[in-house]
Amino acid sequence: MHPHHVSITHKTPVTIRRVLFSAALAFALGIPALDAASYHIAKTISVGGQGGWDYLAVDPGSHRLFVAHATHMVVIDTQNDRVIGRIDDTPGVHGIAIDAALGKGFTSNGRENTVGIVDLKTLKIGSRAAAGMNPDCIQYAPPTDEVYAFNGRSGSATVIDAASGRVTATIPLPGRPEFAQPDPVRARLYVNLEDKSELAVIEARRHEVIARWPLAPGEHPTGLAFDAEHGRLFSGCANGCVEVVDASTGKVVATIPAGHGIDAVGFDPGTGLVFASNGRDGTLTIAHEDGPDSYTVIQTLKTAVGARTLAVDPASHKVYLATAKFKDGKPGWKNIEPGTFEILVAELSP
Numbered sequence: 111m112h113p114h115h116v117s118i119t120h121k122t123p124v125t126i127r128r129v130l131f132s133a134a135l136a137f138a139l140g141i142p143a144l145d146a147a148s149y150h151i152a153k154t155i156s157v158g159g160q161g162g163w164d165y166l167a168v169d170p171g172s173h174r175l176f177v178a179h180a181t182h183m184v185v186i187d188t189q190n191d192r193v194i195g196r197i198d199d200t201p202g203v204h205g206i207a208i209d210a211a212l213g214k215g216f217t218s219n220g221r222e223n224t225v226g227i228v229d230l231k232t233l234k235i236g237s238r239a240a241a242g243m244n245p246d247c248i249q250y251a252p253p254t255d256e257v258y259a260f261n262g263r264s265g266s267a268t269v270i271d272a273a274s275g276r277v278t279a280t281i282p283l284p285g286r287p288e289f290a291q292p293d294p295v296r297a298r299l300y301v302n303l304e305d306k307s308e309l310a311v312i313e314a315r316r317h318e319v320i321a322r323w324p325l326a327p328g329e330h331p332t333g334l335a336f337d338a339e340h341g342r343l344f345s346g347c348a349n350g351c352v353e354v355v356d357a358s359t360g361k362v363v364a365t366i367p368a369g370h371g372i373d374a375v376g377f378d379p380g381t382g383l384v385f386a387s388n389g390r391d392g393t394l395t396i397a398h399e400d401g402p403d404s405y406t407v408i409q410t411l412k413t414a415v416g417a418r419t420l421a422v423d424p425a426s427h428k429v430y431l432a433t434a435k436f437k438d439g440k441p442g443w444k445n446i447e448p449g450t451f452e453i454l455v456a457e458l459s460p
Contacts, residue, residue: 149396149411149429152457155191157184159451162443163432165205165247165289165374166421166453172230175421175430176215178203179451183217185233186430188423191455197233200226207250207257209272216257216270218245225259225268227275239277241268251292251299254314258299260287267301269317279317283310289374291336291343293357300343300357302331309334309345309355323360328353333375333419335384340402346372346386352397354405363403368395369410376422376429381458387431389418389441394429394456413454416441429456 161180168175168188175186176197183197183206197206202221208230209216215228217235223243226235242261245268249258256278257270265286269279285303287310292299297314303322307329311321325331328347335344341357346368352375354364369388376385382399392415397405417433435450436442 148459149394149409149456150459151411151413151454153191153455155186155193155453155455157193157451157453158449160446160448161451162446163434163451164203164419166419166430166432167206167208168421168423168430169208169210169230170423170425171210173425175423175453176206176208177430177432177453178205178217183215186453188426188428188430195233197226197228197235199235202244204246205248207248209250209255209257212272214272216248216250216259216272218248218259220244220246220262223261225257225270237275239268239270239275242266242280247287247289247301249290249292249299251297251314252294253292253297256314258290258292258312260290260301262286262288267299267312281312281317281319284308284319284322285310288332289334291334293336294338300334300336302334302345304330304332307331307347309343309360311360321360323355325353325355325362327351327365328362332373333386335375335377337377337379337399337402339379340399342399342402344375344377344384346375348372350388352384352386352395354403356402364405366395366397366405367407369393371418373418374420376420378422378424378427380424381427385420385422385429387413387418387420389416389433391415392417394420394431411456413456415439417454427458430454431456 164178177184185195207216217226242264244263245259259268267281285306288302288304290301299312330348333346343355352366368386369391371390386395394411396409417431435447436445
């Protein structure tokens with residue numbers, strides 16, 4: 111597929127000098143000069159089973175991908191791209207947070223209103239913590255060594271001490287939380303409020319919301335990614351765009367055109383690429399960060415209808431997307447063909 115070029119910026123265009131510098135730096139680091147991406151679907155990992163799916167999460171240190179699939183987490187070896195295990199007894203699981211230092215995982219069990227605490231060596235749940243109603247997105251916040259489970263129906267966040275597994279706080283939120291991202295340096299978390307078309311900022315040491323930022327022209331945000339080095343948040347919105355937000359000021363600094371049915375957004379700091387999985391369109395939008403406030407869509411990769419969630423492996427630069435086959439080609443949980451659940455692996459061509 112030929113790359114589709116669209117340059118979006120709220121500031122002056124990138125200078126020739128910066129383009130040449132970026133190309134030279136990419137060459138020195140062994141990374142392709144990404145004026146045009148060349149991702150392709152390299153393989154498909156057959157998983158099978160029944161039921162829907164939700165978030166994917168990569169643990170680069172252990173080379174594992176975790177995929178939420180109905181009642182369990184599927185575990186995939188990212189070096190060989192094959193299924194190596196599963197975490198059971200996680201009814202209605204939405205996602206997993208990883209504390210690599212402690213060797214623990216934390217699953218958001220939506221149908222049980224709990225967080226399962228997993229030994230990542232054995233892949234067994236040792237204990238559970240009570241959450242709010244339908245815990246959905248779940249994230250580990252390194253500065254405070256806490257886990258945040260965002261409760262979709264309760265409009266709150268349950269805070270768990272990672273070491274002890276005890277609930278330390280419940281934070282009311284001013285809207286329905288969708289996806290969130292922790293700041294790895296500052297004790298903050300950023301969370302999309304889907305029904306308000308806003309981003310909320312949580313101060314982790316005080317366990318309270320300290321700011322609300324409108325995402326207009328973006329509407330009903332879902333997926334969220336973070337470029338920590340440049341302090342930029344990427345919020346995927348239902349009206350087919352990704353809003354780029356300055357994490358210090360809350361200002362929308364750029365808009366990246368994408369597709370429809372976005373449920374996840376990813377960022378790869380090694381290549382400076384932003385990804386949006388457009389489940390309704392069956393495409394993956396790939397944009398390059400030319401500068402903190404300047405982005406260029408450099409490829410629209412055909413994936414599959416229903417491939418709405420993704421995870422980026424920063425070590426290999428692979429992008430993993432979850433999907434399945436649907437009866438009569440019509441996406442929807444009731445139309446999933448049993449045994450067809452699979453993971454698409456998108457790789458960057460040499």
